Amino acid sequence: MRLPSPLSTFFQSATWRWVGRVLLKTAVIFVALNLLFAWAYPMEALGKLSLYNLVWPGRLRLPYGEDPAKDYNLSLYNVPAMFHSHTLMQDKAADEFRVLVIGDSATWGWFLQNKDALSGRLNAGGYRTEGGKRLIFYNLGYPVMSLTKDLMLLDEAMRYQPDLILWPVTLESFARSRQLDHPLLQNNPQRVRRLIAAYHLDLAPNDPRFVDPGFLQRSIVGQRRELANLMRLQSLGLAWGATGIDQDIHADIPLRKTDLEDDLSWKDLQKPVTLDEQILVFDVLAAGVTRAGDIPVLIVNEPMFISDGENSDIRYNSFYPRWAYDQYRTLLAARAQANGWDYLDLWDSIPPDQFTDTPVHLTPAGEQMLADILGPEVVQRAQ
Amino acid sequence: MGLGLETILVFVVFALLYAGLARGRARAWLLFGASVVAVYWLQPWLPIRYADFLLPTFTLTLTAGGWWLTRQPAEGRRWRLEPADWWALAALAGLILLMGMNRFLAPEWRLTPSRPPAPGLILAALAVTGVILAAVTPLLAGPKRWWTLTGGILVIVAIFVVLKTPALSQAAAAWWRSHTGQNPALASPSDLGWLGFSYVSFRIIHTLRDRQTGLLPDLGLQEYVAYVIFFPAFIAGPIDRAERFQKDWRALPGLRGLDAARLSEGGARILTGMFKKFVIADTLALGMSLTPDLAQQTHSALGLWALLYGYAFRLYFDFAGYTDIAIGVGLLLGVRLPENFKRPYLKTNITTFWQSWHVTLSDWARFYIFSPLSRSLLRRKPRPNPKLIVFLGLMATMLTIGLWHGIAWTFVIWGAWHGLGLFAHKMWSDRTRKWYRNLTKRPWQKRAWTLFAWFVTFQFVVLGWVWFLLPDPALAARTFLRLFGLGW
Numbered sequence: 001m002r003l004p005s006p007l008s009t010f011f012q013s014a015t016w017r018w019v020g021r022v023l024l025k026t027a028v029i030f031v032a033l034n035l036l037f038a039w040a041y042p043m044e045a046l047g048k049l050s051l052y053n054l055v056w057p058g059r060l061r062l063p064y065g066e067d068p069a070k071d072y073n074l075s076l077y078n079v080p081a082m083f084h085s086h087t088l089m090q091d092k093a094a095d096e097f098r099v100l101v102i103g104d105s106a107t108w109g110w111f112l113q114n115k116d117a118l119s120g121r122l123n124a125g126g127y128r129t130e131g132g133k134r135l136i137f138y139n140l141g142y143p144v145m146s147l148t149k150d151l152m153l154l155d156e157a158m159r160y161q162p163d164l165i166l167w168p169v170t171l172e173s174f175a176r177s178r179q180l181d182h183p184l185l186q187n188n189p190q191r192v193r194r195l196i197a198a199y200h201l202d203l204a205p206n207d208p209r210f211v212d213p214g215f216l217q218r219s220i221v222g223q224r225r226e227l228a229n230l231m232r233l234q235s236l237g238l239a240w241g242a243t244g245i246d247q248d249i250h251a252d253i254p255l256r257k258t259d260l261e262d263d264l265s266w267k268d269l270q271k272p273v274t275l276d277e278q279i280l281v282f283d284v285l286a287a288g289v290t291r292a293g294d295i296p297v298l299i300v301n302e303p304m305f306i307s308d309g310e311n312s313d314i315r316y317n318s319f320y321p322r323w324a325y326d327q328y329r330t331l332l333a334a335r336a337q338a339n340g341w342d343y344l345d346l347w348d349s350i351p352p353d354q355f356t357d358t359p360v361h362l363t364p365a366g367e368q369m370l371a372d373i374l375g376p377e378v379v380q381r382a383q
Numbered sequence: 384m385g386l387g388l389e390t391i392l393v394f395v396v397f398a399l400l401y402a403g404l405a406r407g408r409a410r411a412w413l414l415f416g417a418s419v420v421a422v423y424w425l426q427p428w429l430p431i432r433y434a435d436f437l438l439p440t441f442t443l444t445l446t447a448g449g450w451w452l453t454r455q456p457a458e459g460r461r462w463r464l465e466p467a468d469w470w471a472l473a474a475l476a477g478l479i480l481l482m483g484m485n486r487f488l489a490p491e492w493r494l495t496p497s498r499p500p501a502p503g504l505i506l507a508a509l510a511v512t513g514v515i516l517a518a519v520t521p522l523l524a525g526p527k528r529w530w531t532l533t534g535g536i537l538v539i540v541a542i543f544v545v546l547k548t549p550a551l552s553q554a555a556a557a558w559w560r561s562h563t564g565q566n567p568a569l570a571s572p573s574d575l576g577w578l579g580f581s582y583v584s585f586r587i588i589h590t591l592r593d594r595q596t597g598l599l600p601d602l603g604l605q606e607y608v609a610y611v612i613f614f615p616a617f618i619a620g621p622i623d624r625a626e627r628f629q630k631d632w633r634a635l636p637g638l639r640g641l642d643a644a645r646l647s648e649g650g651a652r653i654l655t656g657m658f659k660k661f662v663i664a665d666t667l668a669l670g671m672s673l674t675p676d677l678a679q680q681t682h683s684a685l686g687l688w689a690l691l692y693g694y695a696f697r698l699y700f701d702f703a704g705y706t707d708i709a710i711g712v713g714l715l716l717g718v719r720l721p722e723n724f725k726r727p728y729l730k731t732n733i734t735t736f737w738q739s740w741h742v743t744l745s746d747w748a749r750f751y752i753f754s755p756l757s758r759s760l761l762r763r764k765p766r767p768n769p770k771l772i773v774f775l776g777l778m779a780t781m782l783t784i785g786l787w788h789g790i791a792w793t794f795v796i797w798g799a800w801h802g803l804g805l806f807a808h809k810m811w812s813d814r815t816r817k818w819y820r821n822l823t824k825r826p827w828q829k830r831a832w833t834l835f836a837w838f839v840t841f842q843f844v845v846l847g848w849v850w851f852l853l854p855d856p857a858l859a860a861r862t863f864l865r866l867f868g869l870g871w
Contacts, residue, residue, distance in 0.1 A: 008719075011648035019647045072670050232669050238693065239670035239677060242686025 034219035041218045046230055047081030050089075056237030058087030059246060060114040061139040062153070063233055070248035072239035076229040077187035079156050085233055088138045092161050097133040097382050100140050100157050102150050103168040106302055106360040107141025109367075111253050114139070114246065116364035118168070121371035122378070129382045137166070145172040147284040148179040148203065152191050154288050158295070164382055165292050166374065168302040170360055171328040172319055174280040175267045180207050187211045199287035202277075254357050257318045258309035264321050272323040275331060282335050289341055296381055301332060301345040303362070303370060305355035317359035342381065349373060386618050388661065390425070391708060394615065395653060398715035402640050410635040414613070414716060415471070415605050419443065419478045420494060421614035423485075426578045428496040431556060432563040436499040437508065438577045440479055442612065444512040445539070447475060449587040450607040451516045452523065452535045453594040461520060464604075471604035476509055532591045539584045539591075546575055548790040579617045581787060585747055586611045590625050592751055599625060606632045613720075615712035619705040621723040621743040631718040638717040649714030656707025659700040667697035675853055678862045687866050694852055695845045699728060702741070728844070731836040732812070733804040736844055744784060753780040773809055778802035788851070793859050797850035804843055 052058045062082045065073030076082065083089065092098055101107055101119045109117025115124065119139035127135040140157055142149060147169065154165065179185070180203065185192055189210035196205045216222055240246055264271055269279070277283065289297050304325075305317045315321045329347060336343035354366030362370065397417060405413050422439040429435040456463065464472065483505040485493040499505070522531040545551045549572040556574035557567035590607070593599035602610070602625060610628045639645070672693035681687050706723040713720040725739035737745050757776040760767055767775075778799065785798025812819075822829040846863070853859040864870040 007651065008644075008648050011644050011651065014644040014647045016641075016643045019643050022647075068669055070676075231666055235666050236670035238686075238689055242683065242690055243677065243680040244682065245680055 034221055037220045038215050038218040038222070043078060043223060043226060044080050046227070047078040048084050049230075050081070050084035051234050051237055052085040053087065053089050056234075056241040058090060059085045059240060060087060060120070061108055061117065061246065062086060062142050063246075064108065064143050065247070067248060068232060068236060071246060072236050072243065073246040074229065074232055074236060075184075076226070076233060077184055078226060078230060079152070079188060079191065081230055081233055083156055083160075085237070086138070086140075088140070088157070088160050093134075095133050097129050097135045097163045098161055099135055099137045099164045099166055099378060099382070100154075100160075100162045101137055101166045101168070102154050102157070103141045103302070104145045104150075104170065104173055104360070105141065105143035105358075106170070106362065107168050108139065108143050109141070109247075110143060110358075110361045111247075111249050111356055112362075112364060112367065113249065114244070116367055117141075118367055118370060118374070121364075121367045122375055125371060125375045127375050127379050127382075129379065131383070133382075135378065135382055142184070144182040144184055145170070146179050146182060146185065147173045147281050147288070148192065148195070148201070149182060149185055151195055151199075151284050151288045151291065152185065152188065155191070155195060155291055158291060158293075162292075162295050164378065165288075165295055165297040166300065166378060167288065167297055168300040169285070169332075170302045170304065170319075171266075171280075171325055172360070174282075174285075174328065176202065176279055176281050177268050179203055179281060179284070180209060183211075195287065199283070199290060201281075201283050201287060203281075203284075256305055256355055256358055256361075258307050258352075260307055260309060260311040260315045260318060262311050262314060264314060264323065266321050266324040269324070272321070275324065275327040280328065280331065282331070285335070285341075286339060289339070296342060298378065298381060299336065299341055299343045300374065301329065301343070301347050302360060303346050303348070303350040303366075305352050305359040306348055307352065319359045344374075344377060346370070346373060386425075386705060386708070388657075391653065391657065391712075394708075394712045395715070398649075398712055399646075402642075402646060402715055402717075404640075406640065407636045410638065410717065411605060411609070411632060412474070414635070414718075415474065415609050416478060418609055418612045418614040418617070419475060420482065421617060422579070422612050423482045423496075424494045425614075425618060426496055427576055429574060429576055430565075430569075431559050431574050432565060433497075433500040433504075434559065434574065435496040436483070438575070438580075439482075440505065440508055442577070442579060442583055443475060443479060443608070444508070445587065446583065446608050446611045447472070447512065447604070448516055449535070449590055449611065450602065450604050452519070452532055453590045453599055453602070453607070454604075455594075455601045461523060468604040471608065475604070475608060479509065480505060529595055532595050535591045536588050539588055543580070543584050544790060546577060546580060547786065547788075579612070582617065582620050582622055583611055585622050585744075585787070586625070588751065589622070589747065593625070600629055602629060613713070613718065615709040615716070615718075616720055619702065619709065620741075621706060621709065621721050622747050623721055623743065627721065628718065635717050645714055645717070649711045652707045652711030652714060654711075656704040656709075656711060658704070659707060660704030664697050664701035664704055667693050667700065672697040673849075673852060673862075675855070675858065678853055678858055681865075684866055684868050684871075687862065691845055691848065691866065695728070695848055698848065699724070728841055729837065730840055731833050732840055733801065733808045733843060734812075736840055737801070737805065740844075744787065748780045748784050752783050753777070756780075770810070774802075774806050777805045777809070781805065791854065792856045793850045793854060796856065796859070797847055800847045800850060804847075 059073075063073050063085055064075050065071030066075070068074040088100075099122075101122070107118055109120070112120075114120050117139055118141075119137040122135070122137040129135065140153055142153060150167065150169075150173065154167075180192070186207075186209045189212055192203075192210070193205045195201060196203050213222060220227065273279075285299070289299075304320070306312075307315070307317050313322075316325055325347075329345060333343065333345060335341070350362060350366045350369050354363045354369065355361060356363055401410065401413055401417075422442050423436065426435050426439045429438070454468075480502065482495060483499045483502050485495040486499045486501070490498075519531055519534075522528070545555050552572040552575045553570050556572065557570035560567045560570050560574070590599055590602075590611075606629055607625070609632060610623065610625050613623070613628070616623065671690070673687070673690040674694075677690055678687070681690060703724040710720045710722070721743050723742050723744075725742065727736050727740035730736040730739055753776045756779050757772055760772045760775060779802075781802035782795060782798040784801075785794040785796075788794050788797075819832075822832060846866070849863050849866070850859050853862060861870055
């Protein structure tokens with residue numbers, strides 16, 4: 001062993017006693033930091049530390065990505081981190097009328113560039129209020145079909161001075177049995193439980209799928225994946241800022257099925273039944289309107305693909321059998337009228353050829369058609 | 384199986400057990416055996432049937448061939464082996480056959496990436512190697528030896544060219560597929576993902592060339608094989624020199640097993656390397672460093688510059704991290720591998736950059752390209768212009784380094800970029816030496832100049848990475864122009 005490097009000069013007088021002391025001190029510091037972290041559990045505070053809107057431009061939709069290396073985006077469960085990466089965090093201009101658009105993947109813009117998603121098309125419309133304020137639409141959609149998820153994001157979004165909430169919904173998001181299916185909800189048990197308690201929602205506060213980290217899981221070691229995700233979200237900001245890409249959009253998008261199965265089932269229901277509050281989460285929708293308080297909420301039954309192919313007399317599309325969807329529309333209209341909700345039913349407003357891979361995802365032209373309908377409706381309410 | 388966390392953990396556990404338990408000559412045998420096994424264990428799965436077993440086997444037979452060509456037996460004893468070499472040969476063949484026995488294990492228990500071929504095929508491969516080596520043995524005596532060694536070098540270079548030229552490697556893969564009953568139309572260059580060959584080839588060439596020049600010490604088979612395939616440095620270097628490695632190797636029996644100084648230094652190097660690789664480099668890799676896709680998707684020069692800087696740091700931390708890990712594991716085992724990186728991005732001229740970036744590769748190229756070529760040109764009558772000698776020497780050296788990474792136009796341009804940079808710096812420093820010496824009397828000016836020189840050097844290196852990173856020359860040229868606001 002020859003030629004000592006500076007490092008080997010440093011270590012050359014090391015003894016096992018010295019190594020033991022170093023290892024012991026390191027271990028003590030490591031354990032102490034982990035215990036302190038577990039006690040403070042600052043994940044929400046850490047989520048607010050963001051380079052977005054500071055070094056990188058804010059994202060135009062909430063982070064979601066299945067292949068971060070291609071999407072320049074990733075999915076994570078830290079709600080403050082999601083919001084703090086969004087342009088919504090920028091200061092509200094004096095002449096801004098802030099419209100938050102919440103909803104599912106159709107709102108988020110699956111297989112669509114930001115400019116072609118609903119919020120992008122609405123912003124391109126350059127709408128103004130009668131008083132001259134600019135209508136700025138913020139895409140707060142998230143690719144999960146659950147009204148409880150919408151409510152959780154709306155609850156967080158209410159901190160950021162909205163002037164109006166635009167809330168496209170569809171039957172798929174109403175299934176009570178599927179509300180907590182997604183890890184975004186399961187990994188935010190405190191938020192969901194608080195909403196369940198505050199609005200007396202008929203959801204299980206002790207759903208076994210909720211992830212309640214124990215003391216050790218709250219340590220740095222226990223939270224290492226979440227911490228890594230926070231870092232990854234920040235590092236992906238450069239690629240996002242440089243390219244404006246936050247979704248890898250395939251050249252060949254698979255088309256939704258036109259010829260349908262001879263199948264009457266919807267979710268857990270194998271045959272037609274009478275839909276009611278036990279099956280559909282109208283209580284969650286009501287909670288959203290209540291949470292918005294004085295801020296107007298425009299609920300929209302979002303457009304869907306209506307098939308004319310095989311078995312289209314049984315089903316509208318691969319999502320919905322006719323019996324379920326017809327009942328849902330009737331129920332939603334009735335609830336809206338009974339509760340005084342501002343409601344638009346646009347279920348058949350877009351031609352079938354404007355839908356892409358699922359019955360609710362639109363082409364850019366389809367989004368434009370929807371924006372052309374919704375823009376004036378929002379302007380009318382934005383006074 | 385690449386050099387991931389799991390592999391490093393296995394390396395470290397092995398190294399600690401070795402340090403604690405192995406004694407005397409058993410140490411060298413253990414490292415020899417572990418290195419042979421690692422050649423198979425680290426090899427990733429390949430789609431051509433048995434390729435991921437046969438290519439590691441070729442690594443070992445080529446290595447044995449390198450030893451056979453370079454050994455220095457006493458006159459008249461060319462066919463006779465020393466007892467230690469017999470043992471090493473038996474151990475090598477035995478381990479290859481033993482790895483072949485993985486064929487009979489369930490997939491989850493195999494140390495090979497897929498099911499090895501039948502023992503008969505492995506024995507045949509070993510027999511063919513023996514026959515080839517026996518056939519060349521008469522050519523190892525007298526003046527013919529120089530040509531035989533040159534032939535050995537050319538064989539390795541030829542394999543290298545095939546592997547590094549996508550069209551040739553694809554053709555070779557198609558040929559191989561046609562002999563395994565697989566569809567040749569599905570052949571791709573990645574079919575021949577021969578792990579470690581770039582480093583193995585340069586080490587063997589070093590020994591063949593040094594035998595020609597008489598610089599190579601006499602190496603036993605065990606230490607020769609261990610030198611070429613020493614497992615900590617097998618995947619990503621550094622490219623040690625045989626005579627340096629031999630000193631550490633021969634000191635292994637007398638090494639203190641549980642030496643606190645050596646083990647703590649090794650541990651610190653491994654941790655440093657892991658931090659560089661898995662924290663810094665891997666974070667930069669995700670959206671913060673330029674890729675071919677990002678080069679096409681980025682819509683501003685500022686964004687391109689930021690991503691290019693990200694790539695520069697990612698490349699450094701990735702490679703320097705691997706080197707730290709290799710050096711650290713080497714230290715645990717009692718072998719001090721040479722340094723490969725010496726703060727290259729802080730250098731203030733391109734010459735010192737190349738003395739601190741991938742040092743062992745640049746040293747290799749200096750020893751075997753620059754120096755012999757310059758000497759040969761100097762001996763020519765009439766002697767060419769000295770500037771021309773320097774120019775040709777630097778260009779040949781840097782083009783070789785470029786082509787070592789892959790035979791493609793972008794690597795040629797990258798090599799030429801640095802060759803020209805080194806030549807320009809040489810001309811500049813020759814002319815400004817006096818002025819620069821005088822700067823020492825003006826410390827502020829010297830500091831300002833040093834800062835400027837660092838900035839220019841760093842930008843030069845970073846701009847060079849455009850050619851290194853992007854596989855398509857047209858895309859690289861477009862990206863290069865876009866960095867300066869042109870061609871948007």
